[in-house]
Amino acid sequence: MPADDIPAAPVAPPKTRRLRKRTDEIVDALKATMIKHGLEPGDRLPQEKELMSQYAASKGTIREALKSLEVQGLVRMRTGPGGGAFVERMSERRAMSLLGNYFFAKQITIADIYALRKALEPIVAVSAMANIDEAGFQRLEDIITVYDHPARDAEERWAQRMAELDFHTVVAEYSDNALLSFQCRFLQRLLKDLAVCRDIYLHPQPVLRQRGIAFQRELIAAMRQSDAAQVRQIMAAHMAHAEEQMLTLQAEVEQRFIEG
Structure with a gap:
């Protein structure tokens, strides 16, 4: 006009x-x-x-x-x-960057992020079931192949940790609730950008991720069957396990710092 x-x-x-x-x-x-x-x-x-x-x-x-x-x-x-x-139409990247700047000095913790992820990720996974197609399932399967084997070096280790979060980003992309999807993807971005998380991702100790991969494969199967109760239960357990792993790795990193 x-x-x-x-x-x-x-x-x-x-x-x-x-x-x-x-x-x-x-x-x-x-x-x-x-x-x-x-x-x-x-x-x-x-x-x-x-x-x-x-x-x-x-x-x-x-x-x-x-x-x-x-x-x-x-x-x-x-x-x-x-x-x-x-x-102009603000890009999601810029919106998340601006929101991330707001939280820059707020001392956000891993526990803070997972308190929300445990609540929201099961809901977003259920909401994605009606929209995800075979191409979407293939994207999830392809992402898992990035980290289903031990990393050869620090660069691959970093790529694997980012891909683990990308799995959940793809799930959220198929949600029919734009606000919920954005919130989940923002929390995933915080985990990529938070200083304490970066220290964890650079940790040289191998990550035991087979249980996490099992959760993800079970999730894909339940989503294929449109089993909302199972999807919700699997994702809730996956998030609880992920939080436990992250907090354990954080304690190890902090201990290495004290001893170093």
């Missing part, structure tokens, strides 16, 4: 005492406009002067609102002829 044909979403009239900044109100109104009119990445918002008129706002206020949308990853500003504010 041409930018000039997009009617403005309503903005609350100015008040003497504001609970919210005018800029924030305009940001919310522009978001509502993008959703209401189904604007796609690459579509242009109305020009600055048009926005000033629509929202009875100064140039500085409009620019601040557009800058806020740009920082949020929802628009991209272009300068020069044909420039303006263009709709």
Whole structure:
């Protein structure tokens, strides 16, 4: 839809005492406009002067609102002829990066992450059953082959640990609940990025993962049979086992540090 044909979403009239900044109100109104009119990445918002008129706002206020949308990853500003504010779609990678930055100084622990994984992973696996196809099952089987044998060196050991998490990322991709899927994949990303986890993954001691692989093969079989109760039970046991393994490895790493 041409930018000039997009009617403005309503903005609350100015008040003497504001609970919210005018800029924030305009940001919310522009978001509502993008959703209401189904604007796609690459579509242009109305020009600055048009926005000033629509929202009875100064140039500085409009620019601040557009800058806020740009920082949020929802628009991209272009300068020069044909420039303006263009709709962007925030990638999952960027969303997770921003959320990860929020938790950067929060001292998240392995136990914190698994408290949520134990609750959410069984649910996301059940929700994936209706959507996963043979290609999806093959992806899971192929991932298992990455770590079903001892690592030859540190590089392969690292790749195996990442692949173990990728297995669960693929399961979550097939969930029909976008919010649940994102939460599970974010927790998996935390396990890849958390400093204490990186120390564990670099630990030279071989990892006993055969029980974990057994859980994963049992999970695939139960998902093929659309057995929700079994899927939920297997994943819950798998997560409890994974937490136990991670906490044991963490204790070993910390002990090596003390002794080192």
